[in-house]
Amino acid sequence: MNGKILIVDDLHPVFKIMAEQLGYEVDDLPLITRAETLAVISGYDGIAVRTKFKIDRELMEAAPGLKFVARAGAGLDNIDEAYAKERNIKLLNAPEGNRDAVGEHAMGMLLSLINTHRKADMEIRNGIWDREGNRGWELKGKTVGIIGYGFMGSSMARKLSGFEVKVLAYDKYKTGFSDAYAQECSMEEIVKHSDVLSLHIPLTSETRQMVDEEYLYHFKKNIFFINTARGEIVNTKAVLAAIKSGKILGAGLDVLEVEKFPALAEQDWFTELKESEKVILTPHVGGWTFDSYRKISEVLADKLEQI
Numbered sequence: 001m002n003g004k005i006l007i008v009d010d011l012h013p014v015f016k017i018m019a020e021q022l023g024y025e026v027d028d029l030p031l032i033t034r035a036e037t038l039a040v041i042s043g044y045d046g047i048a049v050r051t052k053f054k055i056d057r058e059l060m061e062a063a064p065g066l067k068f069v070a071r072a073g074a075g076l077d078n079i080d081e082a083y084a085k086e087r088n089i090k091l092l093n094a095p096e097g098n099r100d101a102v103g104e105h106a107m108g109m110l111l112s113l114i115n116t117h118r119k120a121d122m123e124i125r126n127g128i129w130d131r132e133g134n135r136g137w138e139l140k141g142k143t144v145g146i147i148g149y150g151f152m153g154s155s156m157a158r159k160l161s162g163f164e165v166k167v168l169a170y171d172k173y174k175t176g177f178s179d180a181y182a183q184e185c186s187m188e189e190i191v192k193h194s195d196v197l198s199l200h201i202p203l204t205s206e207t208r209q210m211v212d213e214e215y216l217y218h219f220k221k222n223i224f225f226i227n228t229a230r231g232e233i234v235n236t237k238a239v240l241a242a243i244k245s246g247k248i249l250g251a252g253l254d255v256l257e258v259e260k261f262p263a264l265a266e267q268d269w270f271t272e273l274k275e276s277e278k279v280i281l282t283p284h285v286g287g288w289t290f291d292s293y294r295k296i297s298e299v300l301a302d303k304l305e306q307i
């Protein structure tokens with residue numbers, strides 16, 4: 001036996017099957033609570049999770065034999081990476097499994113925004129047939145700025161190929177990554193030239209609230225903004241102000257500063273957000289498709305071989 005893994009979240013059954021083939025004993029308990037996990041985790045070598053709860057210091061301390069945390073998804077922001085490093089606990093994730101889902105979701109939002117799908121759909125349901133007020137834009141000839149050129153950002157760039165746009169990408173931690181899909185450039189160039197801004201960076205202490213009033217101020221007027229990364233990277237009030245001033249023509253937000261109800265409804269910006277016809281909202285499902293559900297688990301199980 002290779003060790004014992006506790007699955008605490010909804011992972012595709014293929015993860016357990018593949019892990020067992022590698023010699024692991026696997027307990028698949030998707031409904032387990034954090035308190036219950038704390039009580040049993042000492043008996044495990046690995047934990048497999050999505051974003052149900054934080055894998056923080058307290059949880060890892062309760063697991064003296066923990067060798068790895070397998071994150072069935074991309075973002076590691078719900079894991080205390082510094083403490084895991086200190087303890088030599090390996091972190092595995094599976095962005096290869098949902099990069100296409102995120103890229104396609106971001107594209108879907110962008111195409112919907114530039115063609116006013118949301119507004120037009122609502123109007124027709126309310127008996128309004130307004131062709132002039134629902135004239136859209138085309139992507140062709142525009143410049144799309146991608147912040148973060150990892151699995152997600154490069155997926156978005158690939159999805160954009162064929163739309164005859166110029167794609168500029170900035171990644172703080174990478175250089176020399178220009179490829180057939182995107183041209184590497186500085187943050188300043190993105191800010192100066194972009195008609196579309198799409199975020200594909202992780203949430204870290206550096207990126208928290210990065211997109212604020214000051215950041216948006218320097219962009220051109222009439223940009224479209226897409227966030228499929230993490231809500232806390234963005235100051236929602238600044239985005240709403242930019243929509244009001246006409247700087248942002250439309251925003252597609254799959255992630256929000258505060259997610260889930262009732263907490264979301266309690267935010268002082270929520271009423272304005274939900275009433276804006278220039279905003280498209282989805283409940284953090286960009287990376288969560290029927291296809292990625294399986295792919296994420298396969299990728300993650302394959303990576304168990306690295307342990």
Ligand SMILES: O=C(O)C(=O)COP(=O)(O)O
Nearest residue numbers: 050051073074075287288
């Ligand atoms: O893969 C990611 O980073 C995601 O945001 C997906 O979130 P989830 O694991 O579905 O809660």
